[in-house]
Amino acid sequence: MKYSTSVLDIIGQTPLVKISNGCSHGGPLILGKLEFFNPGGSIKDRMASHILQKAVKEGKLQKGDTVIDNSSGNTGVAMAMVASVLGLKAIVTVPDKTSKEKIDLIRSYGAEVIITPSDVDHEDPRGCYMTAINMAQKHGYFHMNQYHNQDNVMAHYMTTGPEIWRDTDGKITHFVAGIGTGGTFSGTVRFLKEKNPALMAIAVDPVGSIFAEYIKTRKVGHAGAYKVEGIGSDTVTEALHPQLVDEVITVKDSDAFDTARDLARQEGISVGGSAGGAVWAARKAAEKLDDNAVMIVIVADSGTRYLSKCFNDIWMKEQGFLKETREVL
Ligand code: PMP
DSSP: OOOOSSGGGGSSOOOEEEEOOOOSSOOOEEEEEEGGGSTTSBTHHHHHHHHHHHHHHTTSOOTTOEEEEEOSSHHHHHHHHHHHHHTOEEEEEEETTSOHHHHHHHHHTTOEEEEEOSSSOTTOTTSHHHHHHHHHHHHTOEEOOTTTOHHHHHHHHHTHHHHHHHHTTTOOOEEEEEOSSSHHHHHHHHHHHHHOTTOEEEEEEETTOSHHHHHHHSOOOOOOOOOOSSSOOSSOOTTOOGGGOSEEEEEOHHHHHHHHHHHHHHHSOOOOHHHHHHHHHHHHHHTTOOTTOEEEEEEOBOGGGGTTTTTOHHHHHHTTOOOOOSOOO
16 A cells, blocks of 8 residues: 555655746746645645644644744645644634635634734734734744744755756756745755756746845835735845845736736646746746756646636736736626
8 A cells, every 4th residue: 555644744746847938939948846736735835844843843832732823825724734733723814815715725724814904014013924923922822933934944945946956857957936935945046056056046026025126235125015925025034045046037916817827728737826927937037048948937836726816807807907808707
């Protein structure tokens, strides 16, 4: 018999699948690393499993304890899934722009969800981040602290990076990933650059986020609003190591959503908006590259998490994103 004793053992080892590069002649090979193959449906399974299992091993967490973090949704799902396996209670604070699919999914694992306003400052006590910190302090909960925890970075240094190096036979030349906490980018790139210092690392940031300007100037500007979930930030995070970024490409919501929709319709790969943005950026970078380049793009989660958002024509129309003229029912 061949089986795993825990759902945590089947996290990682996600497949690479070719995605069209959008170039008119030749151009690089673009491979999507499909992180929705993880049991919790996103890249965040790697981090939650690493941080919480390590804390249990170190005696910082025991059965029955409560873990808390703020999340754009996927960390919440991952944390709730891992907590259920390890016998922990989970509380997730999410911004009110988080899709209903993700909120329902977090609750389905038995976790508690606290919905907080998106349109307040990072330091505002009503917001997602401060609510998690204040509750952790007040009740002695374990704060996973994904935005600043270096174990978030380590999870990708130990798994995502080595998998990509192995599966491309060391032929990867370009790595492309959206940055939310920055953990995926920093850990994976640190590993890959140790193997090949010439690797080009491209970070993808939504218009409105502070990361792009911070990476270029180390200055923190004003944050604006954007609809894409999981990437971008209104504050600097310690999980992002900006010195590892060779290029940062900013993406508009409409390009991220259109690309996600096109990938499902034209290539049969249903991806979320952040992956749509990452593929859009990869194709933009691909225009300048020759046939020998091998680009890996992180596809953080699947379109099934956004059926009420960018895959819903009415929502797209309400947001002013729908370009097509076909009738919206
Ligand atoms: N895309 C999605 C959909 C996500 O949920 C996340 C995690 N916030 C990311 C991309 C970015 O990953 P990271 O936090 O490791 O930068």
